[in-house]
Amino acid sequence: MRPFSYERAHDLASAIRAASHQADAPLHAPIQFLAGGTTLLDLMKIDVMRPDRVIDINPLEKTFSEITVTPMGLRLGALARMSAVAHHPAVEREYPVVSQALKLGASAQLRNMASLGGNVLQRTRCSYFRDTSWHECNKRDPGSGCAALQGLNRKHAILGTSEHCIATYPGDFAQALIALDAAVEIAGAKGNREVPFRTLHKLPGDTPHIETSLATGEIIVSFHIPAGAYARRSLYLKVRDRESYEFASASAAVALDLADGVVREARIALGGVATIPWRAVEAEDVLKGTMLDEVRARVAAEAAFAGARTFGGNDFKPELGRRTLVRALLEAAALEIR
Amino acid sequence: MSVQIKANGDMIGRAVPRIDGRLKVTGAACYPSDVVLDDTAHAFLVMSTIARGRISALDLTEAQAVDGVIDILTYENTKGKVHKVRFFALGGYTSTSIVPLDTRKIWHDGQIIAMVVAETFEAAREAAYMIRVDYMERRAVSGLDGRKPQPRAAAGFLSSEPGVGDPETAYQEADVKIDAYYSTPAQHHNAIELYATTCAWSGDQLTVYESSQYVYGLKNGVAKQLGIRPERVRAVSPFVGGAFGSKAAITPRTALVAIAAKRLGRPVKLVATRQQGFTVSSYRAETQHHIKLGADRSGRLTSLSHEGWEISSRADDYKVAGTDTTSLLYACPNVATHVNIVHADRSTPGFMRSPAEVPYMFALESAMDELAVKLRMDPVELRRLNDTQIDPINQKPFSSRSLIACYDRAAAAFGWAKRNPEPGSMQDRDWLIGWGCATACYPTNIGPAEVRVTLAPNGKARVRTAGHDLGTGAYTAIALTAAEFLGIPLEDVNVELGDSSLPPAPVAGGSNATASICNAVAHACEDIRERLARAASHEGALRGVDPAVIRLREGMLVGADKSEPLKSALLRIGFGPVEGHAKYTPEVASVPIKLLGHTLLSKGIPVLTVGTSAGNHVQYAFGAEFVEVRVHKRTREIRVPRLVGAFAAGRIVSPITARSQLLGALIWGVASALHEETEIDERVARYVNKDLADYMIPVSADIRDVEVILVPEEDNKVNALGIKGVGELGNVGTNAAIANAVYHATGRRIRNLPIRMEDLL
Incomplete structure (x- = not known):
């Protein structure tokens, strides 16, 4: 960790003002916002992030942590803690995929600290990114190369990769958001804007160090999940090497609107396998208007992973991902909805 | 010593909670990493980021400019300061033969190449990040699957390559056969207590606070590394937050902390990070196995071959050679074993809980299951x-x-x-x-152990030996043994461990501690009993009773239906506490151990009688x-x-x-x-x-x-x-x-x- 100055934000506007006008992409900027701290402090201790100034936005928690459930949908303040949302009775009942994705993330201690806004911005677990003694990492040091391409890449992505980066997006909650067509409200120097959540994360392409469409000084203030007939028949399936405190080897967020076994609408997102929160539109299209059974689920899963590319250590992931999606679809179809 | 020792079973075998449990859960137990002395400076290690080559340049300019930095140890100012001390597996003390900060040479990834000392941990860490290192890197070989390093016949540490009969012919003639390869990965101990060391000098007297499985090894080995007499070193480790073999031999960090403390004239504390711990101490190296089993139709084994391959560093021939165990596990008339060491650009492996049995028994017990299926x-x-x-x-x-x-x-x-x-x-x-x-x-x-037990007229006992409780329950087992043989309540026994100023005890490794130390405790208690009994047989309530039948029971001396309170029996032979002393040598020890065991023990050299010796x-x-x-x-x-x-x-x-x-x-x-x-x-x-x-x-x-x-x-x-x-x-x-x-x-x-x-x- 390097020396840095710490200040507490008293209002949103001044926090944004302080952090605007930085040249670097937000995740490398010398001024960083601190919410739960579960990613930022970690990365500062291991010298991956080296901000000069840390602005603690937790004093704003009261204003930005509301959980509101209306017939129109679900609004979640960005400073709400993971645990608060995960165990909110209406969220558990009306949006099971949201609650489950949050409950299956991290550990109880981390969930009590981590904010929703920070959660969707959490950074990859790629070992080569997290250890500065590896010189090659385009995400950490643009243009330096990617050690994972030829290195140990069991945990790495198979969807949305580029020749510059194959780091996996590690989160769970974002899969629920993207499956349910959530919007994200962002505050910045020029006021607030609301954009589809799917536009927040950016594919690595040849700029893997630019991970989101956030401009410098911008802060996520809330998420809005529209109501949908599929939301109650939803689940998050996380397949991993141990029972808890472990990132997904493959995961699936699935929401289904079924009528007599026929799919009126399906929403599918995949985790643990892609560089960004991954919406599997091709799989959704395969299912629409069909009877959901084992064979159809398998066809959808094939479609979801048609574009997968593997790198040695993760050669098993397309098959694991397909099986995960098939299992999630069949389990969602079998749910009893009251 | 041929004293007859027989436990009544009053206390030994009693289900009591860990006697140090309260200290641990309340945080009152002071682990070596908790030690903070006045005026302590803090150290942070810098590790190599290549596995093979040489340092061509070290630039300390930026690091030295960090506020609070006091000193930076590198090969340039530390070369020749640490004496080479023999590798522990060859009867020495160190976890590796690589001498720290002695040359520009890099033997393995994560080798210590500098140590920053600063007023605070944070300043030391910040400066460590600012040291610039240039390397001349050479191509490194990682291990068994890497670039096919030549297997080499192993030098003889522990293993005798046991075999019997004609396994090849028996295999050819067997009704049912298994022929399979198995492998186990590299593993690290990852004890929760990190590798922490504080060194403090008082004149020419050095105290080392370090989480250790062997304070006598630490004391004697560090003394040798620093070229001073062992009496000048004291190693302190009353509690250990997990060890599993990783804290038995001396790692390269300790001498560096001692040297820094000497240079600065103030205590220096180092806590290696979790990441650094992967190469500061040892690990369980990856292994491969080839097993051939032959059996007759009824399932009786007729042939067993077990060949193993193990990784070691280029500096040391370390191997665990579990064929000593797998060769004698089952009744089989024809057995062949062989173990190979493959040298690679790695740090030296070492003991990790059941070093030999975990990998080798995985292979044999998997093969046995395959045989059962067949x-x-x-x-x-x-x-x-x-x-x-x-x-x-x-x-x-x-x-x-x-x-x-x-x-x-x-x-x-x-x-x-x-x-x-x-x-x-x-x-x-x-x-x-x-x-x-x-x-x-x-x-x-089991190994030789020395114990001193004192029993005071108020019925309280003190047991002193330089054993270790790694979280294993040693304090409790030792206290139960003393309570048993002194005939006093458990809570009246105070046990002191983990300090090299106590009488020497063996390394807490190889699961020997309870056997070695509890037998020694029994002998020391017997020493007390015998002296009290002899005196009591001459006067008082037990006058005329054969001392051999007099026992210590429930705070009394008892024998031939007569009894006397402990207090009067103790005061008969002195004014204060009476001390029992035992230098226990295992009954099963070989003649050389019987002759030299205690001399070696006091020098911190492990002398264990093992399962097959x-x-x-x-x-x-x-x-x-x-x-x-x-x-x-x-x-x-x-x-x-x-x-x-x-x-x-x-x-x-x-x-x-x-x-x-x-x-x-x-x-x-x-x-x-x-x-x-x-x-x-x-x-x-x-x-x-x-x-x-x-x-x-x-x-x-x-x-x-x-x-x-x-x-x-x-x-x-x-x-x-x-x-x-x-x-x-x-x-x-x-x-x-x-x-x-x-x-x-x-x-x-x-x-x-x-x-x-x-x-x-």
């Missing part, structure tokens, strides 16, 4: 058929061996009889169920482990909802802490089968998963029912108290039991650990 025989019955009370190599009897009793007890508790042997035949909704079992065993090791018999503890695994039908996650282990290890001194050890060992066994693996980037021979998020161990949610059964066993041959030791018994075989259960669940035989879901897709 024979269409129950795996328990295969072990029963091939059980033996005679070591097949040397034809010596086992001092005691309750393997089959363990199988029967554990099988009954597990419900093994309900098992359908057909793979994939047992299911619970979407989960395939597999049941598997394997043998656990561990040699009964105990004179007229071989001595081992045994167990049987049964596991249930569940594998998801589609996604193939592997979970272990149930473990049952039955163990027979002679006299159990402290049943609660012994059970805890076995419980933890079974859980570790799950980790060794399914989770733990140090991942190595073979291109550059570097580790990549150096923290507890990425180096996987089970979390609480992974562990459900674990049952430990202690099977009674009496053994009067191993030592007077009949103690075998349990520390390393429980995690032997668990990995094989799980692999065997995975086979039963899925029909897939996985021979390379850890077993992951992709192996079953």
Whole structure:
């Protein structure tokens, strides 16, 4: 960790003002916002992030942590803690995929600290990114190369990769958001804007160090999940090497609107396998208007992973991902909805 | 000493909670890493980021400019300051033959190349990040799979390459054959207490506060490294936050901290980070195995060959050579073994809980299960058929061996009889169920130990010896033993351990501590009893009673239906406490150990009698482990909802802490089968998963029912108290039991650990 100055934000506007006008992409900027701290402090201790100034936005928690459930949908303040949302009775009942994705993330201690806004911005677990003694990492040091391409890449992505980066997006909650067509409200120097959540994360392409469409000084203030007939028949399936405190080897967020076994609408997102929160539109299209059974689920899963590319250590992931999606679809179809 | 020692069993074997438990849960126990002395400066290590080559330049300019930096040790100012001391496996002290900060040469990834000392930990760390290092890098070889390094015949540490008969012919003629390769990965101890050291000089007197399994080794070894007399060094380690073999030999950090403290004239404290810990101390190196089994149609073994390959560093010939154990496990008339060391650009491996048995028994016990499948025989019955009370190599009897009793007890508790042997035949909704079992065993090791016991007229006793409690329950076992032989309540016994100013005790390794130290305690108590009894037989209530029949019981001297309070008996032979002193040498020790054991012990050199060197018999503890695994039908996650282990290890001194050890060992066994693996980037021979998020161990949610059964066993041959030791018994075989259960669940035989879901897709 390097020396840095710490200040507490008293209002949103001044926090944004302080952090605007930085040249670097937000995740490398010398001024960083601190919410739960579960990613930022970690990365500062291991010298991956080296901000000069840390602005603690937790004093704003009261204003930005509301959980509101209306017939129109679900609004979640960005400073709400993971645990608060995960165990909110209406969220558990009306949006099971949201609650489950949050409950299956991290550990109880981390969930009590981590904010929703920070959660969707959490950074990859790629070992080569997290250890500065590896010189090659385009995400950490643009243009330096990617050690994972030829290195140990069991945990790495198979969807949305580029020749510059194959780091996996590690989160769970974002899969629920993207499956349910959530919007994200962002505050910045020029006021607030609301954009589809799917536009927040950016594919690595040849700029893997630019991970989101956030401009410098911008802060996520809330998420809005529209109501949908599929939301109650939803689940998050996380397949991993141990029972808890472990990132997904493959995961699936699935929401289904079924009528007599026929799919009126399906929403599918995949985790643990892609560089960004991954919406599997091709799989959704395969299912629409069909009877959901084992064979159809398998066809959808094939479609979801048609574009997968593997790198040695993760050669098993397309098959694991397909099986995960098939299992999630069949389990969602079998749910009893009251 | 040929004193007859017989425990009444009043205290030994009593189920009492850990006596230091309250200190630990309240934070009152002061671990070496908790030590903060006045005016301490803080150190931070800088490690090499290449595995092979030389440092061409070190630029300290920016680091030295960091506010608070006091000193930076590098080869430039430290060369020649640390004397080369022999590798511990060759009868020396150090975990590696590589002398720290002695040259520009890089032997392995994560080698210490500098140590920054600053006013605060934070300043030292910041400066460490600012040191610029240029290397001349050479191509490194990581290990067994890397670039096919030449296997080389191993030099003889511990192993005798046991063999008997003509295994090749017997194999050719066998009715049923197994021929298979197995492998285990590199693993790191990852004790929760990090590698921490504080050194403080007072004049020419050095005190080292360091979490240690061997304070006498630390004291003597550091003295040799610094070129000073051992009397000038004191090593302090009253509590140890996990060790598992990683804190037995001296690591390169200690001498550097001592040198820094001397240079600065103030105490220096170092806490290596979790990541640095992966190369500061040792690890369990990866192994490969080739096993050939031959059997007749009834299942009787006719041929066993076990060849092993192990990684060591280029600096040292380290090997664990578990064929000493696998060759004598079952009745087989034809046995061949061989162990190879493969040298690579790695740090030197070392002891890690059941060093030899964990990898080697994985191979043998997997092969035994494969044989049972081929024979269409129950795996328990295969072990029963091939059980033996005679070591097949040397034809010596086992001092005691309750393997089959363990199988029967554990099988009954597990419900093994309900098992359908057909793979994939047992299911619970979407989960395939597999049941598997394997043998656990561990040699009964024991060494010389010296103990002083004082008994005061108020009935309070003090036991002093430089043993160690690694969380194992040593304090409790030792206190129970003293309470037993002094006839006083447990709470009146105070035990002092973990300080080299106490009488010497052996390394807390090889599961020898309870046997070695408790026997010594019994002798020291006997010394007290004898003196009190002799005096009492001349005057007072016990006058005329034969001293040999006088015992210490419930705060009294008793004999021939007469008794006398302890206080008057003690005051008869002095004014204050009476001290008993024992230099215990194991009854089974060889003549050289009987002659030289205590001299070597006081010099911090381990002298253990091991399972196969105990004179007229071989001595081992045994167990049987049964596991249930569940594998998801589609996604193939592997979970272990149930473990049952039955163990027979002679006299159990402290049943609660012994059970805890076995419980933890079974859980570790799950980790060794399914989770733990140090991942190595073979291109550059570097580790990549150096923290507890990425180096996987089970979390609480992974562990459900674990049952430990202690099977009674009496053994009067191993030592007077009949103690075998349990520390390393429980995690032997668990990995094989799980692999065997995975086979039963899925029909897939996985021979390379850890077993992951992709192996079953």
